[in-house]
Amino acid sequence: MHIAITGAAGFLGQRLVARLLSRGTLAGQAIRRLTLIDMVEPPVVAADGVEVTRLAMDITEPGRLDPVLATKPDVIYHLAAVVSAAAEADLALGMRVNFDATRVLLEGCHAHGLAGTRLVMASSVAAYGGELPEVVDDMTALQPQNSYGAQKAMSELLINDYSRRGLVDGRVLRLPTIIIRPGRPNAAASSFASSILREPLNGEAAVCPVPSDLSMFVMSPQKVVEALIHGAELAGDALGSFRAFMLPGITVSVAEMLETLRQVAGDEALALVRHEPDPRISAIVSAWPSRFTTRRALELGFRGDGDLREIVDAYLKAEA
Amino acid sequence: MHIAITGAAGFLGQRLVARLLSRGTLAGQAIRRLTLIDMVEPPVVAADGVEVTRLAMDITEPGRLDPVLATKPDVIYHLAAVVSAAAEADLALGMRVNFDATRVLLEGCHAHGLAGTRLVMASSVAAYGGELPEVVDDMTALQPQNSYGAQKAMSELLINDYSRRGLVDGRVLRLPTIIIRPGRPNAAASSFASSILREPLNGEAAVCPVPSDLSMFVMSPQKVVEALIHGAELAGDALGSFRAFMLPGITVSVAEMLETLRQVAGDEALALVRHEPDPRISAIVSAWPSRFTTRRALELGFRGDGDLREIVDAYLKAEA
Numbered sequence: 297m298h299i300a301i302t303g304a305a306g307f308l309g310q311r312l313v314a315r316l317l318s319r320g321t322l323a324g325q326a327i328r329r330l331t332l333i334d335m336v337e338p339p340v341v342a343a344d345g346v347e348v349t350r351l352a353m354d355i356t357e358p359g360r361l362d363p364v365l366a367t368k369p370d371v372i373y374h375l376a377a378v379v380s381a382a383a384e385a386d387l388a389l390g391m392r393v394n395f396d397a398t399r400v401l402l403e404g405c406h407a408h409g410l411a412g413t414r415l416v417m418a419s420s421v422a423a424y425g426g427e428l429p430e431v432v433d434d435m436t437a438l439q440p441q442n443s444y445g446a447q448k449a450m451s452e453l454l455i456n457d458y459s460r461r462g463l464v465d466g467r468v469l470r471l472p473t474i475i476i477r478p479g480r481p482n483a484a485a486s487s488f489a490s491s492i493l494r495e496p497l498n499g500e501a502a503v504c505p506v507p508s509d510l511s512m513f514v515m516s517p518q519k520v521v522e523a524l525i526h527g528a529e530l531a532g533d534a535l536g537s538f539r540a541f542m543l544p545g546i547t548v549s550v551a552e553m554l555e556t557l558r559q560v561a562g563d564e565a566l567a568l569v570r571h572e573p574d575p576r577i578s579a580i581v582s583a584w585p586s587r588f589t590t591r592r593a594l595e596l597g598f599r600g601d602g603d604l605r606e607i608v609d610a611y612l613k614a615e616a
Numbered sequence: 617m618h619i620a621i622t623g624a625a626g627f628l629g630q631r632l633v634a635r636l637l638s639r640g641t642l643a644g645q646a647i648r649r650l651t652l653i654d655m656v657e658p659p660v661v662a663a664d665g666v667e668v669t670r671l672a673m674d675i676t677e678p679g680r681l682d683p684v685l686a687t688k689p690d691v692i693y694h695l696a697a698v699v700s701a702a703a704e705a706d707l708a709l710g711m712r713v714n715f716d717a718t719r720v721l722l723e724g725c726h727a728h729g730l731a732g733t734r735l736v737m738a739s740s741v742a743a744y745g746g747e748l749p750e751v752v753d754d755m756t757a758l759q760p761q762n763s764y765g766a767q768k769a770m771s772e773l774l775i776n777d778y779s780r781r782g783l784v785d786g787r788v789l790r791l792p793t794i795i796i797r798p799g800r801p802n803a804a805a806s807s808f809a810s811s812i813l814r815e816p817l818n819g820e821a822a823v824c825p826v827p828s829d830l831s832m833f834v835m836s837p838q839k840v841v842e843a844l845i846h847g848a849e850l851a852g853d854a855l856g857s858f859r860a861f862m863l864p865g866i867t868v869s870v871a872e873m874l875e876t877l878r879q880v881a882g883d884e885a886l887a888l889v890r891h892e893p894d895p896r897i898s899a900i901v902s903a904w905p906s907r908f909t910t911r912r913a914l915e916l917g918f919r920g921d922g923d924l925r926e927i928v929d930a931y932l933k934a935e936a
Contacts, residue, residue: 387777387781425857426755426856426857426858427754427755427856427857427858428755429755434747434757435746435747435748435749435756435757435759436755436756436757437754437755437756437757437758437858438757438758438773439755439776439857439858440773440776440777441780441857443777443781446773446774446776446777449773450770450773450774453758453760453766453769453770453773454766454770456759456760456766457707457760457763457766460761461707461763536746536747537745537746537747537759537761538746538747538757538759
């Protein structure tokens with residue numbers, strides 16, 4: 297089993313690599329080889345009996361991935377992306393990384409005859425928007441109100457078309473907003489959703505740029521990584537007529553997040569959250585739906601978190 | 617009022633040009649200039665007081681449209697496309713014409729500061745597919761089961777994103793299957809839907825490649841051209857949060873089409889239709905939905921045909 301991962305130096309990429317190495321197998325086969333790709337060289341990982349190659353490259357350049365594709369990976373995780381606020385700030389950059397890189401990858405898989413390769417891409421709740429129904433389901437239109445979501449939705453269509461044509465075996469997981477990300481805030485419009493829990497839990501101040509009654513659809517990093525594993529293990533013909541679907545997150549309001557913070561870490565922690573409305577962030581995030589029925593994902597065996605408290609506890613356990 | 621049209625030598629393009637010239641105005645302004653663009657030089661049109669430029673060019677090449685965009689057209693109709701069966705047969709060609717050309721056009725509009733230019737693109741019922749509800753509405757997902765539909769859906773997302781960012785004033789009309797096209801069969805998977813009426817009405821034989829119980833969502837060329845006119849006349853802010861929607865076609869079965877043929881032209885005409893199933897055509901066309909509620913289009917003032925008999929009568933009147 298040879299697995300290639302783009303965006304391998306990123307938050308999800310690194311966690312996925314660690315999880316794959318701790319499992320040792322994917323889809324019932326021993327992992328023999330990992331090819332880790334990012335703009336910067338992915339960090340060294342300890343991996344007994346696994347041949348690990350770490351590559352720094354710009355995968356948006358046609359042909360750059362050829363040497364990797366020539367080795368015929370069994371599974372490709374395509375996690376490389378420019379996050380939402382960054383893609384909104386720079387249309388050309390977002391198109392290149394969030395769409396062109398996907399296209400180059402698909403064309404490369406086609407050129408190298410990788411029809412059986414399982415290509416797992418991460419898409420996003422940000423692909424939804426517009427005049428949405430109260431509860432979004434698997435047949436609700438993607439009418440994104442941000443460039444990141446538009447680029448992800450376009451990539452979904454292309455992966456589905458290549459899969460339908462039998463040129464690759466694609467599957468696209470639409471990720472809920474991930475909380476609690478470890479580390480520092482990033483340029484994702486949803487970055488605050490981790491910050492307002494993570495920083496106070498660590499005794500630091502945080503800014504909440506959105507109203508407390510805003511609801512979000514969220515999933516823990518642990519469950520997202522499990523979904524990425526499961527996404528590669530599914531048989532292609534189980535996936536039906538469209539290769540992209542929403543993962544089973546849970547719906548939480550900012551007020552619930554703050555109340556859970558208070559329950560776990562007290563009034564002192566809660567007082568570390570300063571409310572400072574940011575219309576730019578609010579505009580992007582409030583366009584994302586927060587209530588879903590995720591029938592396809594559940595039928596396919598994907599599982600989410602139980603509740604918000606579980607997510608906070610998992611963070612404290614993982615980062616302690 | 618300066619109007620540029622890609623695909624101007626095509627079936628819809630030529631009819632749109634004729635209609636624009638017979639009206640003399642668009643959005644309340646006198647038409648002073650028409651720029652007609654296609655792979656081959658569009659035919660000469662008689663146009664008193666209108667400066668007509670006819671250009672043969674490959675608009676998929678970046679930069680080729682620059683001289684046109686530099687003249688700052690007020691309205692651009694983007695009708696250039698590779699039809700469904702042809703796009704299915706040649707993925708690279710379909711991507712280049714159905715998607716890359718749209719992207720190049722949008723990037724050109726941005727580069728030339730055409731924020732106020734109304735860009736009207738034709739999309740298609742072929743963009744729908746998958747596990748559709750009984751009746752499709754404005755918030756039903758596009759899960760195309762053919763490359764043409766996927767390319768159109770991607771173009772829709774890009775036009776919407778450019779419009780949302782204020783870089784162009786786009787609007788995308790999803791066209792029902794157009795019947796009755798004049799002329800000869802083409803490489804569209806839906807070509808038979810015109811053939812089985814047109815050929816017998818002209819005393820010629822036709823082949824029906826699909827089962828009689830297949831239903832389609834259809835619109836006459838006359839109503840499609842009126843919709844293209846109306847689509848350019850709408851104010852951008854009337855269009856809401858997504859710039860693409862389905863036009864109000866009518867639902868007809870192949871059996872109804874054949875019965876209407878019999879009513880209009882007799883058993884003799886009906887006998888000219890030979891039933892010869894083609895699984896390739898059936899697979900594409902049966903994936904397209906045939907029942908819609910088109911609330912957005914109706915609210916915006918778009919109007920369809922009354923019934924199938926009206927469509928046949930309009931054909932006989934126009935082509936007599």
